[in-house]
Amino acid sequence: MNKILIIFLLCISGLTNAQYQVNSNIVIANKDGYTYTEGHFQKSLRFVEFLIGQPMLNADKQYMKQESLKNFEQNPQAIINEVNNIDQQMQQLYQLTDIYQIANVRSALISQIYINSRQQPQNQSFIVQVLNKYVPLLAIDTQNLLAFTYKDFEGYVLMMQFNAGLLGENLQLSQEQLLQIKNTLTQQFYSMSLEQKRSLCSMQLLYEYMSKAYQQMTPQQKQQLQAQMLNQYYASYNQQQNQTTQNQANNYSVKWPAGVTTKAQKQAYIRKRQREYSGNQAAMNTYYNSMMSNHATMLNVFSNYDSNTYWQYKY
16 A cells, blocks of 8 residues: 555545644633633544534534533633543544544444443533434444444445445435334344444445545546446355355455346346345345445455555645
8 A cells, every 4th residue: 555544534524634723822711720722622623523524513613612611610620631631532543544443433432422421311411412413323332332323324325325336226215215224224233243333333434435535536446446346246146145155255256147248237137136136125135235345345445556546644
């Protein structure tokens, strides 16, 4: 890999580090020998917007600043220590080089906040209110610190449509289907393997990264990715039908039927097989099974391209 990937949710969502005046010394408040500056607030704001994956509304930012000042007046030392702790966590995040790992750390932070809020339900802090508003919780694994949020569900659906597009399909889902998918994922979350949970809880970040990386690909690279995804999907489908081996699914050593050689023919063949499914649930299951493995394949494909286009060092 020519350049180390240090991209995290702030950068992908357009929230670059330069937007936060974390070094500002403008004094906002003084109490008991402690000084709360604009830089302190900006560090907290950067952390919160990292968790939700988008900028907060201006009204919410103003409310957050008011709450921060109120808390500072009550216990200035605790607030300064809290900001310093948050900043240390962000510095550690900047050192990570794996987008999947970054997503898991983000999920762990969200989980810990929700867990703490359950232990102290009478004290719903501002950050909990923000999470409930921007990234509502659908399911949580308290043991492994994994939070499946509504944003991850949205990322999952977008990833489904993205994968379908690589297969030549225009996947459109009704409100009823979306509700069914959300309910199914939420219910099945607790019986999933640890790896499946980690994948599902990373969907918001993974989709944002992959879709933007795909947009920067050359036409030739896009064709290469589409070809690999077609083979992966076909191998995954056959594997579910006990017609291929795990080794084939992993290495794309698939043998298409006679006469199916071009991209268009492969897409048409997959559509034909899809029409043979016994209803929407079967189709959804196939999309689910292929997608939960395809995201890792796609990350590997992106990282293997000999180009600096996709890798950006931002801090």
